[in-house]
Amino acid sequence: MITSHVFLLARKILFKRKGSVTLAAGAVAATIFLNIFATTVFGGVETGVLSDIADLRFGDLLVTYNRGQITTPDYQFVRTVASNPAVQGVTPRLIATSDINFSTISGVKSKYRVETIGIDPVLEGGTSKMNSTLISGSLSLLYQNAVILGATVANDLGVKRGEIVIMKMFGADGTAHVKNLLVVGISHHPGFSGFDESAIINIRTMRDMTGVQKNHSTSFVVKLKDPNEAEVVKGWVQARFPKLTVQVVAEAAAGFKSSIEQVVGFINLIGYAGMVASAMGVITILTMMVTGKTRDVGVLRAIGIQQSEILEIFVVDGAIIGGLGAAAGGSAGTLTTLYLQAYDVPIFGGFPLVITFTPVVLIFPIAIGMIISLLASLYPAWRASRYKPAEAMRYF
């Protein structure tokens, strides 16, 4: 139990040194802010990118076959899965690489090993948000000799909508298939999961060029009405197609998730280094304070304050610094998070963060900040409590 005179002295001694207190509390605040920021913002990046991946690349469920081409015909798979009331849409996809040439009067420009996605333009519309990535043209892939180029690919080739490119693709038997394709759209999407580096063609065109059997594909993308149902529907699909691999988006995007986690880990590492630095700051400032108060500590001991109470005074100072740092860092973290949540601040060239603020994220960083400040105050406080009154009063 902290007595009133201990608290009075702790408070008065501390706030006489506003600059030092601001510095120490600022260091604690920065650490707490960084931790909240890393947790919420990078968590938001992860959620946002996974949601984006679900919308464009993998759906809420991605179904593949470890031997390549899925043996179940597309219509049969689509009909079965679409019968589940939780499913919003199902679409087949083929993915391969192609070389794309574009002839101009100044010569031929080439782009090699371009990721090429074959889609069913009818089913795709109800399943993914691919058409929302178009900045030019429409999703007119009903026309089989058409292609939508990613913005980067189009830019590298110098191609505009309405021009013809030559696409070369190799079939499973190694035979090269070449087609002239009309560029019907340019696709651009901020973030990581768009098709800026890809080309999108009709799945039938792609089957012709790769030799994949008619009405068959290598993957299915399943979009759900409620993504929270993913695990349940996954089990349901898996039960009906036990040979296929069914993954929820987090599994399908495991590589990406792991990369984000590494980034968050690295940022947190900086945060932990910041915690050590702020602890050193608190130790330094309290040590300076204790040294500056040597004589007064001697006087306090002379007029009857106990050693344990001297210890308490400087530990309370550490706690106040921690509390101020926690309040400032927590507030800054909360306000930044709420701002990002309210205003959909875009990053990575327009990619919207998906940030949800929950007060729970404050608990860990604030607790750590407080604990660090308290621990950091222990040594200076202990040193002050060891002063012998007669010696301390001789100190100038």
Added chain:
Amino acid sequence: MEALCGVNFEAKKGEFVIIAGPSGSGKSTLLNLLGLLDTPTDGRIVIDGVDVSTLRESRRTRLRNEKIGFVFQFFNLMPELNLIENVMLPGLIYGTNKEKLRREAAELLRMIGLDGQMKQGGSQLSGGQMQRAAVARALINQPSIVLADEPTGNLDSKNTEEIIELMRKLNKRNKQTFLIVTHAPEMFGQADKTIFLKDGTIERISS
């Protein structure tokens, strides 16, 4: 080397005792021992019939708070506290009710003529005012002994006179034992007993 040797004297309740002697004679060491700020390597210090030389540190600290009031040469008010808080501090440490303490501190400050400066910090006061406040702080717990180490050593002659008069007045009124280390000859005339130290021993005691 022994700072004090064979020092043996008694101060009765209500006595005004001056400890005098040249620099290095052991005056401050004696005061530190009497104030329980240092521990003697040998010998006994008895306060109110209790041998305090062998007590544990926490008990000695408690005794300092309850039974001893200190007045220092450099006043040693806490710069972070205002005047009334400084005077209240030993009482707060003792655990006296805060409101009662505030009234008593205000009364003491009024008595020494500082009631108009209660909310002022130490740096806004003159040396004489600070030393009077330090005397008030020493008396707030109504200790049986007041120890003063060169209380006028940092004051001009006018303030020296005022402090001497104040301490003597309080000593007569409260019947508290005052032990004062001083070089100021003005004080000798006020003393009930003067102990002259030289080279760590009592040279003479005059009454």
